[in-house]
Structure formats: structure tokens, C-alpha cells
Amino acid sequence: MPQTLDKYLQRGNKNNNTPPRNNNTPKRPxxxxxxxxGREKRANKMGNGNDDALLVKFSTLLDTKMxxxxxxxxxxxxxxxxxxxxxxxxxxxxxxxELKTAAEHRDRRVEFLEMNARRNNLVLxxxxxxxxxxxxxxxxxxxxxxxxxxxxxxxxxxWLIAGSQGVxxxxxxxxxxxxxxxxxxxxxGKTHCLRGTDYNVSQDFPPTMRTRISKLLxxxxxxxxxxxxxxxxxxxxKLMVGQEAFVWDDKSGLKASRSKAPVSCIGAVNLSxxxxxxxxxxxxxxxxxxAEKSAGVLIVCLLLMIHCVDRKLICAV
Numbered sequence: 001m002p003q004t005l006d007k008y009l010q011r012g013n014k015n016n017n018t019p020p021r022n023n024n025t026p027k028r029p030x031x032x033x034x035x036x037x038g039r040e041k042r043a044n045k046m047g048n049g050n051d052d053a054l055l056v057k058f059s060t061l062l063d064t065k066m067x068x069x070x071x072x073x074x075x076x077x078x079x080x081x082x083x084x085x086x087x088x089x090x091x092x093x094x095x096x097x098e099l100k101t102a103a104e105h106r107d108r109r110v111e112f113l114e115m116n117a118r119r120n121n122l123v124l125x126x127x128x129x130x131x132x133x134x135x136x137x138x139x140x141x142x143x144x145x146x147x148x149x150x151x152x153x154x155x156x157x158x159w160l161i162a163g164s165q166g167v168x169x170x171x172x173x174x175x176x177x178x179x180x181x182x183x184x185x186x187x188x189g190k191t192h193c194l195r196g197t198d199y200n201v202s203q204d205f206p207p208t209m210r211t212r213i214s215k216l217l218x219x220x221x222x223x224x225x226x227x228x229x230x231x232x233x234x235x236x237x238k239l240m241v242g243q244e245a246f247v248w249d250d251k252s253g254l255k256a257s258r259s260k261a262p263v264s265c266i267g268a269v270n271l272s273x274x275x276x277x278x279x280x281x282x283x284x285x286x287x288x289x290x291a292e293k294s295a296g297v298l299i300v301c302l303l304l305m306i307h308c309v310d311r312k313l314i315c316a317v
């Protein structure tokens with residue numbers, strides 16, 4: 001068996017006519033290290049030039065875009081201005097609050113002085129005044145015949161209210177100034193004789209006080225309607241319920257006279273709907289004095305200044 005394999009291999013070598021490999025193919029010449037480094041230098045030089053130009057363009061673009069942006073110094077200046085505006089805003093708010101407080105004190109003082117000037121005045125409604133009548137004689141006759149006052153009442157002055165029904169028509173409104181305050185209370189004590197008639201006698205209050213009294217009268221009517229047994233009466237601009245006094249405030253509504261706390265219920269009567277309705281009404285207060293107009297204009301100007309400061313703060317931020 002080994003001899004047969006050797007003969008087969010020898011026969012195969014004799015019949016193998018495969019041509020030998022041609023090793024004479026020209027080889028590509030290799031570049032020298034110096035030539036390779038030159039090409040790399042030229043490529044690097046071209047690449048560096050493009051990168052530098054791109055960086056220059058990018059830097060120019062950034063400078064153009066950021067030229068309108070705020071710098072650190074600008075932000076510092078803005079912060080300083082905002083702080084000064086805030087301080088000025090707080091100062092203006094404080095001044096406005098002080099002006100409001102001063103205006104409230106002044107209004108109370110003016111009302112007190114006006115009430116003192118009207119302390120001997122009475123408002124008479126329902127009188128009949130004819131053409132040519134002496135108004136004081138008409139009033140004196142009313143005191144004697146209607147109110148049943150025996151003694152003579154000393155009248156200082158009397159005048160017809162503009163806007164009443166006028167001369168010759170029953171229902172005229174007359175303001176009477178008496179010489180003595182005791183006569184005023186004597187007449188008020190006789191007003192029970194006017195029940196069931198068209199006549200009416202009341203004190204002459206300042207416009208602001210009349211507004212408060214009208215609201216207290218509506219509250220009193222609501223109390224009497226929902227609690228018939230409640231003892232409530234009006235004294236000047238105070239509503240007396242039992243021994244407790246209540247006053248009206250245009251900002252917070254009904255308040256207890258002593259504690260100054262807002263009140264929504266008296267006893268078991270809920271007055272919240274009525275108080276809300278009264279707060280929503282705009283009562284006519286009458287003519288405003290020049291001093292009140294000046295103070296009002298000043299307050300409006302200060303509020304406008306505060307509004308402008310707030311707008312500046314928003315724009316700065």
C-alpha cells in the first residue's frame with residue numbers, strides 16, 4: 001500500500017504542467033520619507049488656513065449678534081436703577097398712605113365743624129308756601145298749629161331749598177336756623193304729632209352724615225322686619241340696638257362703635273346681603289370743597305406716578 005501511494009504521487013508530479021509564477025512584475029516604487037512629509041505639510045497648511053478663516057467668520061458673526069446684548073456693566077446699572085426705583089416706589093406708597101390717613105382725619109374734622117355750624121338747624125318738609133308769604137311766619141305758624149307749641153320759637157333765618165316742589169305747592173322743603181339749641185330739641189320732642197301726616201321734621205346733617213344715616217335706617221328697617229321684638233333706634237349717626245351702638249363705614253360696612261370690628265349679624269338676624277348691597281351703592285355726597293379737590297388730585301397724581309414706576313420696573317426686568 002505505501003508503494004502504490006508513492007507511485008501515484010510520482011505520476012502526478014510528472015503530469016503537472018502548471019506554469020511557474022512570473023516574479024518579474026514591476027513593483028511600484030515607494031516614495032521617500034521626505035516626499036511623504038512634504039505632502040502632509042501642504043495638506044496641513046491648507047487645512048489650517050481653512051480653519052483660521054472659519055474661526056474669523058464665526059467670531060465676527062458672534063460679535064455682530066452679541067453687540068446688542070447687555071453686558072455685565074449694563075446689568076449692574078440696571079440693578080442699581082431697579083433698586084432706586086423700588087425705594088422711590090416704597091416712599092411714594094408710604095406718602096400716599098399718609099395722605100389718605102390725613103385726608104380721613106381732615107374729613108372727620110370738617111364734618112365735625114360743619115355739624116357744629118348746623119347744630120341749630122332743622123329741615124321741615126311738607127309745608128305750603130304761597131307767593132308773597134313771609135317764610136318765617138309760615139314756619140312759626142307750623143310750629144304753633146301743627147306741632148302745638150305754645151311758646152314762641154325764636155327763628156334766626158329760614159330759606160326754601162332749591163329743587164323742592166316750590167311756592168304754592170304743598171311739599172316745600174325749608175331749612176330753619178333757630179337762635180337757641182334748646183328750641184331745636186323742643187321741636188324734635190313734638191314730632192310725634194306728625195304721625196300719619198305729610199309733614200316731616202329732621203335735623204340738618206352734613207351730606208356725608210346723611211348718607212350714613214340713610215344706610216343705618218335701612219338696616220334698622222331690616223332688623224325690625226326680621227326681629228319685631230328688637231329695640232333699635234337711631235341717635236345721630238349711630239344705630240342703637242339695646243345698649244350696643246353700631247356705625248356705618250363706607251369701606252367695611254356696619255361696624256361696632258366700640259371695637260370697630262365689622263359686623264354681619266346682629267342677634268339672630270343675618271345682615272350680610274343687605275350690607276353687601278349697601279356697600280355696592282354709590283351715595284351722593286354733595287359738593288366737594290376746594291381743599292378736598294386738591295387732596296384728591298394730589299392722590300391721583302401719586303397713584304399715576306406709582307403706576308409709571310411699576311411699568312419702568314417691568315420694562316427694566
